[in-house]
Amino acid sequence: MKPILALFALLLSLPAAAAPLTIELDHSQKTWQTAELLKHPDAQTVQIIDDVSYKRTMTYRAVPLAALLPGLKPANHLQAVALDGFAAELAAAPLLEKNGARAWLAVEDPAHPWPPLAQGKPSAGPFYLVWTHPQAGHISPEQWPFQVSKFKQLQTVGERFPALLPDPKLAANDPINQGFALFQKNCLACHRLNGGGDAQMGPDLNVPYNPTEYFSGDFLKRYIRDPQSLRHWPQAKMPAFTASVLPDNELDLLVGYLRHMAGRKQQP
Structure with a gap:
């Protein structure tokens, strides 16, 4: 049993790997790689106060999510799909806002991996939807999906x-x-x-x-x-x-x- 536990601990300690992020919109589809997003012209360093997942102030390299959603309209609807099966339903309007509460796609740099969410757990990467000034938009914790692998445009939940x-x-x-x-x-x-x-x-x-x-x-x-x-x-x-x-x-x-x-x- 000890060798298995040791292997598991080693895997958790390995640096984060580059990963793909797929964005499926009705009119377009694109897969971004970690390196592309880290070098995106709109990428910048953002500080998140009271991060929902880490319960403390965190600093990320992030891209405004709106910059990755060309042609999306406020009336549209997205779903963020995480690696663990979490599926966050997201109205497009808050994601496209440039004032008040603003959505950012935090990108985990394999050279500087984020800390684990808890002992024995992975990090929030490879991609994590975070918000600056979330109180201005009454953003709920469920609107902070982590370990995201895909955003896809869908009909509304009722439809x-x-x-x-x-x-x-x-x-x-x-x-x-x-x-x-x-x-x-x-x-x-x-x-x-x-x-x-x-x-x-x-x-x-x-x-x-x-x-x-x-x-x-x-x-x-x-x-x-x-x-x-x-x-x-x-x-x-x-x-x-x-x-x-x-x-x-x-x-x-x-x-x-x-x-x-x-x-x-x-x-x-």
């Missing part, structure tokens, strides 16, 4: 996965529809619902049972706020959604959507 949609009779500004928007932003990167979604990390949140059906009282909200306070184990992956990330009124809307969907089960 691709109608099983996620609330009752169509509801008004567009109904609280349930507001909760659906928050579900897409905060949950869909890891979870499916009624079998709908591309994520592979977490369980389906409606079949066979919706969490509103087995968490009594305020325990579901407490679980979302701090999963480890209710179910503690070292391999847990679900992050805590603090009030600064998901204010109480938004948490209520999110739980309202889940409760509504408990009455709209569809088998995958």
Whole structure:
């Protein structure tokens, strides 16, 4: 067993390797290599305060993501696909902003690899979507995908996965529809619902049972706020959604959507 552990430790300590990043848009497709991105004319050094993944200030060589998305319009939709199966659903409008919250593609330099995310874990590379001034755009932690391998333009979540949609009779500004928007932003990167979604990390949140059906009282909200306070184990992956990330009124809307969907089960 010791030789295997030693080999694993050696692999983790090896320098980061150059990697490809694929960007698939409706009108174009391009694969960038690490070296190309590090030398991109718009690349610069950016400092990220309170980095979501590293929990401290980090400095990266990064390219404004908008510079890699030619022809993309604010009404479009992207998905960021990570090496571990995480699939972040991203509205294009915030990614194209040049003021306020701004999206950057951080590029890991093989000659200067980033630190591991935790002991025994890889780094956030080879590519990591980071934000400067995220508070200005109310950017959630799920909008910081790391270990990204691909960005691809897709139809909206509702168009691709109608099983996620609330009752169509509801008004567009109904609280349930507001909760659906928050579900897409905060949950869909890891979870499916009624079998709908591309994520592979977490369980389906409606079949066979919706969490509103087995968490009594305020325990579901407490679980979302701090999963480890209710179910503690070292391999847990679900992050805590603090009030600064998901204010109480938004948490209520999110739980309202889940409760509504408990009455709209569809088998995958």
